[in-house]
Amino acid sequence: MREKEYRLIEKYLLGELSEEKRAAFDKLKLSNPDLEAEYILRKNIHEAIQEPDIMNLRFALNEIVNTKKQKSHVIKNPFIWSSVAAVFIIVLIIKIMFLNTHTERYVDYFNKYYQMYPPVVNYRNTEILTEEQECLRIALGNYENSDFNNAELLFKELVNKDSTNTLAKFYLSISMIEQNEFIEAETYLYELSTNNQHLFYEESLWYLALVYLNNNKPEEAKKLLLEIISRNYTYKHQAKKILRSIN
Protein backbone atom coordinates (compact mmCIF):
# COMPACT_ATOMS: atom_id res chain seq x y z
CA MET A 1 0.00 0.00 0.00
CA ARG A 2 1.24 3.47 -0.80
CA GLU A 3 1.61 6.68 1.16
CA LYS A 4 -1.20 8.21 -0.90
CA GLU A 5 -3.65 5.63 0.41
CA TYR A 6 -2.47 6.03 4.01
CA ARG A 7 -3.03 9.77 3.74
CA LEU A 8 -6.48 9.18 2.31
CA ILE A 9 -7.43 6.93 5.22
CA GLU A 10 -6.14 9.48 7.73
CA LYS A 11 -8.15 12.26 6.09
CA TYR A 12 -11.23 10.04 6.10
CA LEU A 13 -10.81 9.30 9.80
CA LEU A 14 -10.30 12.94 10.71
CA GLY A 15 -13.37 13.95 8.69
CA GLU A 16 -11.31 16.00 6.28
CA LEU A 17 -12.91 14.61 3.11
CA SER A 18 -15.91 16.04 1.32
CA GLU A 19 -19.14 13.99 1.15
CA GLU A 20 -18.32 13.06 -2.42
CA LYS A 21 -14.80 11.89 -1.61
CA ARG A 22 -16.03 9.96 1.43
CA ALA A 23 -18.51 8.08 -0.73
CA ALA A 24 -15.79 7.32 -3.28
CA PHE A 25 -13.54 6.04 -0.51
CA ASP A 26 -16.31 3.82 0.87
CA LYS A 27 -16.76 2.33 -2.58
CA LEU A 28 -13.03 1.81 -3.01
CA LYS A 29 -12.80 0.02 0.36
CA LEU A 30 -15.40 -2.51 -0.71
CA SER A 31 -13.40 -3.53 -3.76
CA ASN A 32 -9.98 -3.52 -2.07
CA PRO A 33 -9.56 -5.89 0.92
CA ASP A 34 -6.05 -4.58 1.75
CA LEU A 35 -7.36 -1.05 1.93
CA GLU A 36 -10.28 -2.21 4.07
CA ALA A 37 -7.91 -4.03 6.48
CA GLU A 38 -5.63 -1.01 6.73
CA TYR A 39 -8.63 1.22 7.31
CA ILE A 40 -9.93 -0.98 10.15
CA LEU A 41 -6.52 -1.05 11.82
CA ARG A 42 -6.14 2.74 11.62
CA LYS A 43 -9.72 3.29 12.76
CA ASN A 44 -9.08 1.14 15.84
CA ILE A 45 -5.82 2.94 16.58
CA HIS A 46 -7.66 6.22 16.14
CA GLU A 47 -10.29 5.14 18.66
CA ALA A 48 -7.77 3.69 21.09
CA ILE A 49 -5.74 6.86 21.36
CA GLN A 50 -8.92 8.79 22.02
CA GLU A 51 -9.20 7.13 25.42
CA PRO A 52 -7.14 9.39 27.67
CA ASP A 53 -9.26 8.32 30.66
CA ILE A 54 -8.29 4.66 30.16
CA MET A 55 -4.63 5.58 29.73
CA ASN A 56 -4.75 7.72 32.87
CA LEU A 57 -6.39 4.93 34.84
CA ARG A 58 -3.77 2.45 33.64
CA PHE A 59 -1.06 4.87 34.70
CA ALA A 60 -2.64 5.38 38.14
CA LEU A 61 -3.08 1.64 38.69
CA ASN A 62 0.42 0.96 37.51
CA GLU A 63 1.71 3.39 40.12
CA ILE A 64 -0.35 1.68 42.82
CA VAL A 65 0.56 -1.92 41.98
CA ASN A 66 4.24 -1.22 41.44
CA THR A 67 4.84 0.90 44.54
CA LYS A 68 7.09 -1.13 46.74
CA LYS A 69 8.30 -0.44 50.21
CA GLN A 70 11.97 0.36 49.98
CA LYS A 71 14.08 -1.97 52.07
CA SER A 72 17.44 -0.84 53.28
CA HIS A 73 20.20 -3.27 52.47
CA VAL A 74 22.88 -2.74 55.11
CA ILE A 75 26.13 -4.53 54.47
CA LYS A 76 27.25 -5.94 57.77
CA ASN A 77 30.48 -7.64 56.81
CA PRO A 78 33.40 -5.16 57.36
CA PHE A 79 35.49 -7.01 54.77
CA ILE A 80 32.97 -6.07 52.07
CA TRP A 81 33.24 -2.40 53.08
CA SER A 82 37.01 -2.42 52.71
CA SER A 83 36.69 -4.15 49.32
CA VAL A 84 34.19 -1.54 48.18
CA ALA A 85 36.56 1.23 49.29
CA ALA A 86 39.47 -0.38 47.44
CA VAL A 87 37.48 -0.67 44.22
CA PHE A 88 36.35 2.94 44.57
CA ILE A 89 39.95 4.16 44.95
CA ILE A 90 41.08 2.18 41.90
CA VAL A 91 38.23 3.57 39.81
CA LEU A 92 39.11 7.09 40.98
CA ILE A 93 42.77 6.66 40.01
CA ILE A 94 41.79 5.35 36.58
CA LYS A 95 39.41 8.30 36.10
CA ILE A 96 42.15 10.81 36.97
CA MET A 97 44.66 9.06 34.70
CA PHE A 98 42.32 9.19 31.75
CA LEU A 99 40.85 12.62 32.35
CA ASN A 100 42.83 14.31 29.60
CA THR A 101 42.09 11.60 27.08
CA HIS A 102 38.39 12.08 27.83
CA THR A 103 38.61 15.81 27.17
CA GLU A 104 39.62 15.02 23.64
CA ARG A 105 37.01 12.31 23.28
CA TYR A 106 34.02 14.52 24.13
CA VAL A 107 34.64 16.55 20.97
CA ASP A 108 34.87 13.30 19.06
CA TYR A 109 31.33 12.39 20.15
CA PHE A 110 30.11 15.65 18.73
CA ASN A 111 31.89 14.99 15.45
CA LYS A 112 30.58 11.45 15.28
CA TYR A 113 26.93 12.13 16.10
CA TYR A 114 26.24 15.63 14.88
CA GLN A 115 24.16 15.93 11.73
CA MET A 116 22.61 19.07 10.39
CA TYR A 117 18.89 19.18 11.13
CA PRO A 118 16.96 19.05 7.83
CA PRO A 119 14.96 22.10 6.72
CA VAL A 120 11.47 20.69 7.10
CA VAL A 121 9.24 23.68 6.50
CA ASN A 122 8.20 24.50 2.97
CA TYR A 123 6.01 27.26 1.65
CA ARG A 124 4.27 26.76 -1.61
CA ASN A 125 4.82 29.52 -4.15
CA THR A 126 1.09 30.11 -4.36
CA GLU A 127 0.76 31.01 -0.70
CA ILE A 128 0.44 34.63 0.33
CA LEU A 129 2.99 35.17 3.04
CA THR A 130 3.27 37.69 5.83
CA GLU A 131 6.51 39.62 6.22
CA GLU A 132 7.74 37.17 8.89
CA GLN A 133 6.83 34.14 6.82
CA GLU A 134 8.64 35.58 3.83
CA CYS A 135 11.69 36.21 5.99
CA LEU A 136 11.47 32.64 7.31
CA ARG A 137 11.12 31.26 3.77
CA ILE A 138 14.29 33.04 2.65
CA ALA A 139 16.13 32.04 5.80
CA LEU A 140 15.21 28.39 5.33
CA GLY A 141 16.22 28.61 1.68
CA ASN A 142 19.63 29.92 2.75
CA TYR A 143 19.84 27.19 5.33
CA GLU A 144 18.97 24.52 2.77
CA ASN A 145 21.66 25.90 0.44
CA SER A 146 24.20 25.82 3.28
CA ASP A 147 24.43 29.62 3.32
CA PHE A 148 24.48 29.59 7.10
CA ASN A 149 25.83 33.10 7.50
CA ASN A 150 22.83 34.71 5.79
CA ALA A 151 20.46 32.17 7.33
CA GLU A 152 21.76 33.14 10.77
CA LEU A 153 21.18 36.84 10.11
CA LEU A 154 17.57 36.28 9.08
CA PHE A 155 16.76 33.78 11.83
CA LYS A 156 18.23 36.22 14.35
CA GLU A 157 16.08 39.00 12.94
CA LEU A 158 13.00 36.82 13.45
CA VAL A 159 14.02 35.89 16.99
CA ASN A 160 14.70 39.52 17.87
CA LYS A 161 11.22 40.44 16.65
CA ASP A 162 9.57 37.58 18.50
CA SER A 163 11.54 35.74 21.16
CA THR A 164 8.86 32.99 21.31
CA ASN A 165 9.49 31.98 17.70
CA THR A 166 10.99 28.61 18.57
CA LEU A 167 11.29 27.46 14.98
CA ALA A 168 13.54 30.41 14.08
CA LYS A 169 15.46 30.06 17.34
CA PHE A 170 16.11 26.39 16.69
CA TYR A 171 17.33 26.88 13.14
CA LEU A 172 19.38 29.83 14.33
CA SER A 173 21.16 27.51 16.78
CA ILE A 174 21.91 24.95 14.08
CA SER A 175 23.12 27.68 11.70
CA MET A 176 25.50 28.77 14.45
CA ILE A 177 26.76 25.24 15.04
CA GLU A 178 27.43 24.94 11.32
CA GLN A 179 29.69 27.99 11.62
CA ASN A 180 31.42 26.70 14.76
CA GLU A 181 29.76 29.36 16.94
CA PHE A 182 29.26 26.88 19.74
CA ILE A 183 29.02 29.25 22.70
CA GLU A 184 26.24 31.28 21.06
CA ALA A 185 24.46 28.11 19.92
CA GLU A 186 24.58 26.80 23.48
CA THR A 187 22.79 29.92 24.75
CA TYR A 188 19.90 29.61 22.29
CA LEU A 189 19.58 25.84 22.68
CA TYR A 190 19.57 26.23 26.44
CA GLU A 191 16.67 28.71 26.15
CA LEU A 192 14.79 26.20 24.00
CA SER A 193 15.45 23.40 26.47
CA THR A 194 13.85 25.27 29.37
CA ASN A 195 10.37 25.10 27.83
CA ASN A 196 8.95 21.78 26.70
CA GLN A 197 5.82 23.27 25.13
CA HIS A 198 7.16 23.52 21.61
CA LEU A 199 7.89 21.21 18.71
CA PHE A 200 11.66 21.41 18.84
CA TYR A 201 12.03 20.44 22.48
CA GLU A 202 13.36 16.93 21.83
CA GLU A 203 15.71 18.18 19.14
CA SER A 204 16.90 21.03 21.37
CA LEU A 205 17.88 18.59 24.13
CA TRP A 206 19.81 16.44 21.69
CA TYR A 207 21.69 19.28 20.00
CA LEU A 208 22.36 20.96 23.34
CA ALA A 209 23.84 17.70 24.65
CA LEU A 210 26.11 17.52 21.62
CA VAL A 211 27.12 21.16 21.99
CA TYR A 212 27.88 20.53 25.66
CA LEU A 213 30.14 17.66 24.64
CA ASN A 214 31.86 19.89 22.13
CA ASN A 215 32.22 22.63 24.75
CA ASN A 216 33.74 20.11 27.18
CA LYS A 217 30.81 20.07 29.60
CA PRO A 218 30.30 16.33 29.96
CA GLU A 219 28.24 16.44 33.15
CA GLU A 220 25.65 18.76 31.61
CA ALA A 221 25.60 16.59 28.50
CA LYS A 222 25.09 13.42 30.53
CA LYS A 223 22.06 14.88 32.31
CA LEU A 224 20.41 15.69 29.00
CA LEU A 225 21.28 12.33 27.47
CA LEU A 226 19.74 10.59 30.46
CA GLU A 227 16.61 12.68 30.06
CA ILE A 228 16.43 11.79 26.37
CA ILE A 229 16.61 8.10 27.26
CA SER A 230 14.18 8.24 30.18
CA ARG A 231 11.62 10.16 28.12
CA ASN A 232 12.04 7.78 25.23
CA TYR A 233 12.82 10.54 22.76
CA THR A 234 13.81 10.02 19.12
CA TYR A 235 17.54 10.25 19.80
CA LYS A 236 17.51 7.73 22.65
CA HIS A 237 19.61 5.11 20.83
CA GLN A 238 22.37 7.58 20.03
CA ALA A 239 22.16 8.92 23.60
CA LYS A 240 22.58 5.40 24.98
CA LYS A 241 25.61 4.77 22.79
CA ILE A 242 27.29 7.99 23.91
CA LEU A 243 26.57 7.36 27.57
CA ARG A 244 27.89 3.82 27.33
CA SER A 245 31.14 5.09 25.83
CA ILE A 246 31.54 7.96 28.28
CA ASN A 247 30.92 5.81 31.31
Added chain:
Amino acid sequence: MESLKNEEIVEGIRKQNPFLLKRIYSEFFPDIQKFIIDNNGSSQDAKDIFQESIIIIYRKLKIGNITISKSFSLYLLGISRFLWIHQISQNKINSVQLNQYANYESLPDFEFDEIEKHNQYKLYQYHFKKLGEDCQKILEMFLNNIPIKEIARKLGNTTENYIKSRKYKCKEQLVNNIKNDPQFKKYERKGI
Protein backbone atom coordinates in the same frame (compact mmCIF):
# COMPACT_ATOMS: atom_id res chain seq x y z
CA MET B 1 -10.50 -1.15 58.58
CA GLU B 2 -14.08 -1.78 57.46
CA SER B 3 -14.52 -3.61 54.16
CA LEU B 4 -15.60 -1.59 51.17
CA LYS B 5 -19.20 -1.89 49.99
CA ASN B 6 -19.91 -2.82 46.37
CA GLU B 7 -21.35 0.63 45.63
CA GLU B 8 -18.27 2.36 47.05
CA ILE B 9 -15.99 0.18 44.93
CA VAL B 10 -17.99 0.81 41.77
CA GLU B 11 -17.99 4.57 42.35
CA GLY B 12 -14.28 4.48 43.21
CA ILE B 13 -13.51 2.86 39.87
CA ARG B 14 -15.97 5.00 37.92
CA LYS B 15 -14.43 8.19 39.30
CA GLN B 16 -10.85 6.84 39.33
CA ASN B 17 -10.60 7.86 42.98
CA PRO B 18 -6.92 7.24 43.91
CA PHE B 19 -7.69 6.58 47.57
CA LEU B 20 -10.35 4.00 46.80
CA LEU B 21 -8.24 2.42 44.05
CA LYS B 22 -5.47 1.86 46.59
CA ARG B 23 -7.98 0.30 49.01
CA ILE B 24 -9.35 -1.92 46.25
CA TYR B 25 -5.81 -3.04 45.50
CA SER B 26 -5.00 -3.78 49.16
CA GLU B 27 -8.25 -5.64 49.71
CA PHE B 28 -8.58 -7.70 46.52
CA PHE B 29 -5.13 -8.13 45.04
CA PRO B 30 -4.02 -11.00 47.34
CA ASP B 31 -6.74 -13.33 45.97
CA ILE B 32 -5.81 -12.49 42.38
CA GLN B 33 -2.14 -12.99 43.13
CA LYS B 34 -2.78 -16.37 44.72
CA PHE B 35 -4.78 -17.54 41.71
CA ILE B 36 -2.16 -16.40 39.20
CA ILE B 37 0.79 -17.84 41.11
CA ASP B 38 -1.08 -21.14 41.62
CA ASN B 39 -1.51 -21.21 37.84
CA ASN B 40 2.10 -20.79 36.76
CA GLY B 41 2.15 -17.01 36.77
CA SER B 42 4.46 -14.56 38.47
CA SER B 43 3.76 -11.74 40.89
CA GLN B 44 4.21 -9.27 38.03
CA ASP B 45 1.67 -11.20 35.93
CA ALA B 46 -0.75 -10.89 38.84
CA LYS B 47 -0.24 -7.12 38.97
CA ASP B 48 -0.82 -6.79 35.22
CA ILE B 49 -3.95 -8.91 35.35
CA PHE B 50 -5.32 -7.01 38.35
CA GLN B 51 -4.70 -3.72 36.59
CA GLU B 52 -6.37 -4.79 33.34
CA SER B 53 -9.33 -6.33 35.19
CA ILE B 54 -10.05 -3.01 36.88
CA ILE B 55 -9.77 -1.22 33.53
CA ILE B 56 -12.22 -3.68 31.97
CA ILE B 57 -14.67 -2.95 34.77
CA TYR B 58 -14.16 0.77 34.18
CA ARG B 59 -14.88 0.25 30.49
CA LYS B 60 -18.15 -1.46 31.36
CA LEU B 61 -19.07 1.31 33.76
CA LYS B 62 -18.48 3.91 31.06
CA ILE B 63 -21.21 2.48 28.90
CA GLY B 64 -23.65 1.48 31.63
CA ASN B 65 -23.52 -0.46 34.81
CA ILE B 66 -22.27 -3.82 35.97
CA THR B 67 -24.19 -6.60 37.64
CA ILE B 68 -22.48 -7.95 40.71
CA SER B 69 -24.65 -10.84 41.78
CA LYS B 70 -22.48 -11.99 44.69
CA SER B 71 -19.43 -10.15 45.96
CA PHE B 72 -17.11 -7.76 44.11
CA SER B 73 -14.27 -10.06 45.09
CA LEU B 74 -15.79 -12.94 43.09
CA TYR B 75 -16.66 -10.66 40.20
CA LEU B 76 -13.10 -9.33 39.99
CA LEU B 77 -11.64 -12.79 40.38
CA GLY B 78 -13.88 -14.02 37.56
CA ILE B 79 -12.56 -11.37 35.19
CA SER B 80 -8.97 -11.94 36.27
CA ARG B 81 -9.31 -15.71 35.79
CA PHE B 82 -10.71 -15.13 32.34
CA LEU B 83 -7.92 -12.73 31.39
CA TRP B 84 -5.23 -15.04 32.69
CA ILE B 85 -6.61 -18.08 30.94
CA HIS B 86 -6.89 -16.02 27.79
CA GLN B 87 -3.28 -14.93 28.09
CA ILE B 88 -1.76 -18.33 28.73
CA SER B 89 -3.85 -20.08 26.15
CA GLN B 90 -3.48 -17.58 23.34
CA ASN B 91 -1.59 -19.95 21.12
CA LYS B 92 -3.12 -23.14 22.37
CA ILE B 93 -6.87 -22.98 22.00
CA ASN B 94 -8.97 -21.15 19.53
CA SER B 95 -11.54 -18.51 20.28
CA VAL B 96 -14.46 -20.94 20.11
CA GLN B 97 -12.96 -23.08 22.84
CA LEU B 98 -12.20 -20.00 24.85
CA ASN B 99 -15.77 -18.81 24.56
CA GLN B 100 -16.90 -22.18 25.85
CA TYR B 101 -14.53 -21.80 28.76
CA ALA B 102 -15.91 -18.34 29.41
CA ASN B 103 -19.40 -19.82 29.54
CA TYR B 104 -18.19 -22.47 31.93
CA GLU B 105 -16.79 -19.72 34.12
CA SER B 106 -20.26 -18.15 33.88
CA LEU B 107 -19.04 -14.61 33.75
CA PRO B 108 -21.89 -12.15 33.80
CA ASP B 109 -22.29 -9.60 31.00
CA PHE B 110 -19.02 -10.56 29.39
CA GLU B 111 -18.10 -11.09 25.77
CA PHE B 112 -14.98 -12.65 24.40
CA ASP B 113 -14.74 -9.94 21.72
CA GLU B 114 -14.61 -7.28 24.40
CA ILE B 115 -11.44 -8.80 25.83
CA GLU B 116 -9.85 -9.05 22.42
CA LYS B 117 -10.67 -5.45 21.69
CA HIS B 118 -9.44 -4.39 25.12
CA ASN B 119 -6.12 -6.15 24.55
CA GLN B 120 -5.70 -4.62 21.12
CA TYR B 121 -6.44 -1.14 22.39
CA LYS B 122 -4.00 -1.71 25.23
CA LEU B 123 -1.29 -2.47 22.66
CA TYR B 124 -2.15 0.63 20.61
CA GLN B 125 -2.20 2.82 23.70
CA TYR B 126 1.11 1.37 24.88
CA HIS B 127 2.74 2.42 21.61
CA PHE B 128 1.04 5.80 21.70
CA LYS B 129 2.53 6.45 25.13
CA LYS B 130 5.94 5.40 23.80
CA LEU B 131 5.89 8.17 21.20
CA GLY B 132 7.77 11.37 21.92
CA GLU B 133 5.85 13.93 23.95
CA ASP B 134 5.51 16.30 21.00
CA CYS B 135 4.04 13.58 18.81
CA GLN B 136 1.52 12.71 21.52
CA LYS B 137 0.62 16.37 21.89
CA ILE B 138 0.08 16.91 18.17
CA LEU B 139 -2.06 13.80 17.75
CA GLU B 140 -4.12 14.63 20.84
CA MET B 141 -4.79 18.13 19.60
CA PHE B 142 -5.84 16.87 16.17
CA LEU B 143 -8.15 14.32 17.74
CA ASN B 144 -9.66 17.03 19.93
CA ASN B 145 -10.42 19.00 16.76
CA ILE B 146 -8.28 21.93 17.80
CA PRO B 147 -7.88 24.16 14.70
CA ILE B 148 -4.55 23.71 13.00
CA LYS B 149 -3.73 27.41 13.40
CA GLU B 150 -4.19 27.09 17.15
CA ILE B 151 -2.00 23.95 17.22
CA ALA B 152 0.72 25.82 15.33
CA ARG B 153 0.48 28.70 17.80
CA LYS B 154 0.53 26.46 20.87
CA LEU B 155 3.53 24.54 19.64
CA GLY B 156 5.79 27.52 19.28
CA ASN B 157 4.49 29.66 16.44
CA THR B 158 5.40 27.14 13.81
CA THR B 159 3.76 26.83 10.40
CA GLU B 160 0.60 24.93 9.54
CA ASN B 161 2.40 22.95 6.85
CA TYR B 162 4.96 21.84 9.35
CA ILE B 163 2.27 20.74 11.79
CA LYS B 164 0.48 18.74 9.09
CA SER B 165 3.67 17.07 8.02
CA ARG B 166 4.68 16.32 11.61
CA LYS B 167 1.24 14.96 12.45
CA TYR B 168 1.42 12.57 9.51
CA LYS B 169 4.92 11.43 10.46
CA CYS B 170 3.87 10.86 14.07
CA LYS B 171 0.86 8.80 13.04
CA GLU B 172 2.96 6.74 10.64
CA GLN B 173 5.53 6.15 13.35
CA LEU B 174 2.78 4.93 15.65
CA VAL B 175 1.24 2.63 13.03
CA ASN B 176 4.65 1.20 12.06
CA ASN B 177 5.63 0.57 15.68
CA ILE B 178 2.36 -1.27 16.20
CA LYS B 179 2.74 -3.31 13.02
CA ASN B 180 6.25 -4.33 14.08
CA ASP B 181 5.18 -5.44 17.54
CA PRO B 182 5.24 -9.26 17.85
CA GLN B 183 1.97 -9.08 19.78
CA PHE B 184 0.29 -7.40 16.82
CA LYS B 185 1.63 -10.06 14.48
CA LYS B 186 -0.06 -12.66 16.68
CA TYR B 187 -3.39 -10.87 16.27
CA GLU B 188 -2.81 -10.69 12.53
CA ARG B 189 -2.12 -14.41 12.32
CA LYS B 190 -5.35 -15.09 14.20
CA GLY B 191 -7.18 -12.84 11.77
CA ILE B 192 -8.44 -10.45 14.43
